[in-house]
Amino acid sequence: MSDVDAIEIAAIAVLCVLAIGGANTLAPRLRIAAPLLLVAVGVGVSLLPQVPEFHISPELILVGVLPPLLFAAARAMPVMDVKRDFQAIGALSILLVIISSLLLGVFFTLVLPDVSYALGVALGAILSPTDAVATGTIKRAGAPNRIVTVLSGESMFNDATALVLLRAAIAATAASISVFGVVINFVWAMAGAAVVGAVVGWLFNAVRNRIQAPAVATAVSFTAPYLAYLPAELIGTSGLVSAVAAGLISGRLAIRHLPATHRQSDLQNWRMVEVVLEGGVFLLMGLELYTLIDDVREARDTWLHAVWPAAAALALVLLIRLAFVGPLVWLLDRRTTRMIAREPEVAALRENLPSNPADDDTAGFRIRLRLDRRLADINYYRTETMGGPEAMVVVWGGLRGAVTLAAAQTLPTDTPHRSLLILIAFFVAAMSLGIQGGTIGWLLRRLPLPDQTADLRAEKGRLRGEMLDIVQRMLVDPEVIGDDSVLANQVKLVRDLETPDMDDGDPADPQESDALDMRLENARELRRVRRMVIDEQRRALLAFRDRGTYSSRALTAELHKLDAEEISLNV
Structure with missing residues (x-):
């Protein structure tokens, strides 16, 4: 590589990062999704005559970008x-991707010349999965937690389903393949990957626990998605599912086994990785438009022939999704109704069980835990409803994105009308981002969705009260503070400080906290006591998590507070 090439690559990388930062800064002010803005910027730049052609390798997305993004999403x-x-x-x-792929296969066979049903199913599999990156737009738009x-x-799991179907459909275009073989391959791809990912996640957490430096531990964590992805692919399973499984296990074990400094370092650095990779994917997607149009022109076709099939395919995808989600939500509602009807029975069983907290390894404890979880689940389904308005958000929130384009580029080079099919995939993804992504915020404001702000604030207040009860109980325990009268007086100051306004669960006034820290900065014993209290509070939060007593949002917020306080004690 020449020096000029290296300078050009460095300049492009800098401009891309600046564009990503600018888009994420301007998007909230313009009230549009950052991915949509980045695609628009990329498209505009690609049409400039001085800009060279951009060819995105599908492996760059499927192997280089998706594993860390899916791992990060699963970990959180x-x-x-x-x-x-x-x-x-x-x-x-799984089911929706299969049904959508088969029906889209019929559609493309009818409307596109020289497209067999197997190739139509392959293109259907490309267009069926929602995009894990684009789905982040729904969260930023303020959708309810359950949605x-x-x-x-x-979006984390349907990529694997689509890729397995895509491979089977491509194989079917060249040779016969049995339905039984497809089913076996699919089950192995999903189940085998889940086992590999779970093992990698557990082993990785055990290794990370031995690393002292947070920066080194976070740097090592960037290898986790690929440590899960590569062995899964080598044994013929889905590397993406393996990365998701590793992320779920790693995230669950991190709170119990990793230091607070490691968790906070991971939180900030992985968020930075997500922002850069997500933005880069959509920016490159827009930059590739002119290249795709040029490829279609070289194949003696026109890009206009890709517009109407893409629009019709997107409409068909949404209609299939609507027809699937409607009955699914109805079934979920019936299941919730049955569970709520059994609540008195479950509560009575829980009341009649003897409580023996010290005997945590008995069958009775496990039964109590299961009943507590069931009661917490019933309360969750009662609060986090899933009805008609929520179903509309689930339908409209199924955005297609860069994964669709990357999967399309894995089609064999001898595929009939390959360039046109890839351009159709691009237009479907671009239309989905523009139409669905651009209007999801408006839809959320118009639908009668429940406002969970007050409930969440009250829940955080109750949970904060539980934490304060632990503080009060431990700070009068002689085994914790001993007989030191000076320490007891200092503890009294902390007890006074630990009484915030219980209306919203906000922490105490920062100025009071800073003043107290200045007076007690050399009190080693007080720091020891505070660490003991934090450890006990964290154990209580993990117990609440195991029982499902509080929502994940309330527990996560309180755990982050404890991590921040623990880190401040080490300053």
């Missing part, structure tokens, strides 16, 4: 929420 997603909506997530990420969980979970 509470396993508790995934379990509660696993049926909905599984139905959307975000369902859409995020769907």
